Amino acid sequence: MKSELDRIAPPLRRNPVILGVAQTTFTGGKTRTRTLRDLAGEAATEAMMEAGAKPEDIDLLIVAQAAGGIALNQLHTAPLIAERLGLVGIPSLRLENACASGSVGLHTALTAIEAGWADNVLVVGTEVLSGIPTAMIQKMISAGGDANYEIPVGATFPGMYAMFGTRIIHEQAKGNFKEGMEALAHIALKDHHNAVYNKKAQFPISIEELAQKRGVNDVWAFLNDPKTNPVVSWPLRLFDCSPTTDGGAACVVSATDSALSFSSAKHAIKIIASAQTTGDLPQCVAPTLTSLPAARQAAKAAYKRAGIVDEPAAIKKRVKVAEVHDCFTSAEVLALGDLNLFPQNETLRAAKEGRTAVGGEIPINTSGGLKAKGHPIAATGIAQLFTLVEQLLGKMPPAVQVKNIDLALAHNVGGTGGSACVNILERL
Amino acid sequence: MSAKTNEPFTEEQWLKFVQQKQLKFVECQDCHKMSVIPFAVCTTCGSRNITWKQASGQGSIYTYTITAVPPPELQAIAPYVAGVVELQEGLRINGIITGVENVNSYPADLVGKTVSIEFLELDRKSILAFRLNA
Structure with missing residues (x-):
């Protein structure tokens, strides 16, 4: 039997590197302007150009795609996208682990490389959710939950993340919802501050500026007004929720010993740990609702594989920037604890005190996060890598560029923690 | 078996x-x-x-939410309280929470309040629910 570490975070003996990574602009709205193939094609072409990869260099195509079957009546997306990229004639697969699909795609690419099946893998995430009726969107998002134990009893997706929020507020703020919800709002404010500098974000605007545009100068008056920030599922309000988004992201991953690694790529980013694991579904069965045990387990394994001591100060000494799965503000609070960046009982306070802002102890979601950058479900995990690679290469706009980076970390969750991935990157 | x-x-x-x-x-x-x-x-x-x-049907609220934006099937009872109930047996289960007054004005923390099982009838389907004990 394999050890837990080897099972969750394989040893990566062929020293895999990201040679190219790209994302499209993220957009939303009522009118559809791009297709799954358009978005995948745009991101993948850019990633392949950066990697210096021609179609004949790619050994395997992995397509991360979540909602097409329900929302667009489109399955079989791997050949659909292979056709666009000139990749007909190689193995391809499409996978779906809800919002973690992109990271599970990367993890699967790494296992194919580890096994020697492939030297160079193209991973593409693509999602189209615009132009789809709201009821259909709700149905599609619910599909990541449990159709028999959760959905019939009114546990919507915002509802389930609200229930994490309630339990966290109960334990950390003694049930003081005013205080708890204010801390959650600080996460949304911080994410939008970062998104201002992200040209590819769906909402590159601060909440302060949004409020002013609607004639409100006091941002807290704006956030506490049920007309401008209505309850979606108490204690989560509109500005606690990520939007529905169209977007694509892609990366070329290679073994260091492959010819492609050292020939035409402009740069290489090493993946020093990639952990993937499974948590409880339905949510109610999980041993706790103030943590996602699968994310905690993935983080522990990733730290061990990367040689990082699993203790808040030691982690922050090495990991200088992180993109975490903030589909709702309560999800970012869970991430801060599950990654052990802060003690479990201090996560709300850490968010409120700005310790996760640029210039703080550990900048979180310098892209704007899922909240403000947008959340094209299956593309999200790869888009997180795009931002981290930009950080590691020093290519972020100065206002959000983190200095003296050693390592960068991505945390991506599927559903309510049924799937969880943690990846750690290092500049070569 | x-x-x-x-x-x-x-x-x-x-x-x-x-x-x-x-x-x-x-x-x-x-x-x-x-x-x-x-x-x-x-x-x-x-x-x-x-x-x-x-199941005994007796338990307490482990966590909950008040859902203002319901799925189409539950439009008739919105806004409603959805929760995770910890049963006396130690198991947890999702269910609708009924008997909460002033749902629209968001009552104080309900975590830990005791509940008893009941079933709602909606569109001739039975839905698992728990009523807040008086």
């Missing part, structure tokens, strides 16, 4: 119980593992000595 039973240890059977207004769970008679997700072979000890148990 006992030869006489026509109540297989399946999810389909669990759903049938809910339609009969019963909350049941499986228990392994050897290692006493309990689960609201049924299994015919114990996922802990491998025993086939499994039985259906009726």
Whole structure:
């Protein structure tokens, strides 16, 4: 039997590197302007150009795609996208682990490389959710939950993340919802501050500026007004929720010993740990609702594989920037604890005190996060890598560029923690 | 599995119980593992000595939310309270929470409040729910 570490975070003996990574602009709205193939094609072409990869260099195509079957009546997306990229004639697969699909795609690419099946893998995430009726969107998002134990009893997706929020507020703020919800709002404010500098974000605007545009100068008056920030599922309000988004992201991953690694790529980013694991579904069965045990387990394994001591100060000494799965503000609070960046009982306070802002102890979601950058479900995990690679290469706009980076970390969750991935990157 | 039973240890059977207004769970008679997700072979000890148990229906609210934006099927009862209830047996289960006054004005923390099982009837379907004890 394999050890837990080897099972969750394989040893990566062929020293895999990201040679190219790209994302499209993220957009939303009522009118559809791009297709799954358009978005995948745009991101993948850019990633392949950066990697210096021609179609004949790619050994395997992995397509991360979540909602097409329900929302667009489109399955079989791997050949659909292979056709666009000139990749007909190689193995391809499409996978779906809800919002973690992109990271599970990367993890699967790494296992194919580890096994020697492939030297160079193209991973593409693509999602189209615009132009789809709201009821259909709700149905599609619910599909990541449990159709028999959760959905019939009114546990919507915002509802389930609200229930994490309630339990966290109960334990950390003694049930003081005013205080708890204010801390959650600080996460949304911080994410939008970062998104201002992200040209590819769906909402590159601060909440302060949004409020002013609607004639409100006091941002807290704006956030506490049920007309401008209505309850979606108490204690989560509109500005606690990520939007529905169209977007694509892609990366070329290679073994260091492959010819492609050292020939035409402009740069290489090493993946020093990639952990993937499974948590409880339905949510109610999980041993706790103030943590996602699968994310905690993935983080522990990733730290061990990367040689990082699993203790808040030691982690922050090495990991200088992180993109975490903030589909709702309560999800970012869970991430801060599950990654052990802060003690479990201090996560709300850490968010409120700005310790996760640029210039703080550990900048979180310098892209704007899922909240403000947008959340094209299956593309999200790869888009997180795009931002981290930009950080590691020093290519972020100065206002959000983190200095003296050693390592960068991505945390991506599927559903309510049924799937969880943690990846750690290092500049070569 | 006992030869006489026509109540297989399946999810389909669990759903049938809910339609009969019963909350049941499986228990392994050897290692006493309990689960609201049924299994015919114990996922802990491998025993086939499994039985259906009726839940007491008494418990307390582990966490909850007040949903203002409902799915189409629950439009009629919105806004409603959805929760995770910790049963006396130690198992947790999702259900609608009823009997909460002033749902629209967001009452104080309900975590830990005791509840008793009931079933709502909506579109001729039975829905698992728990009523806040007076």
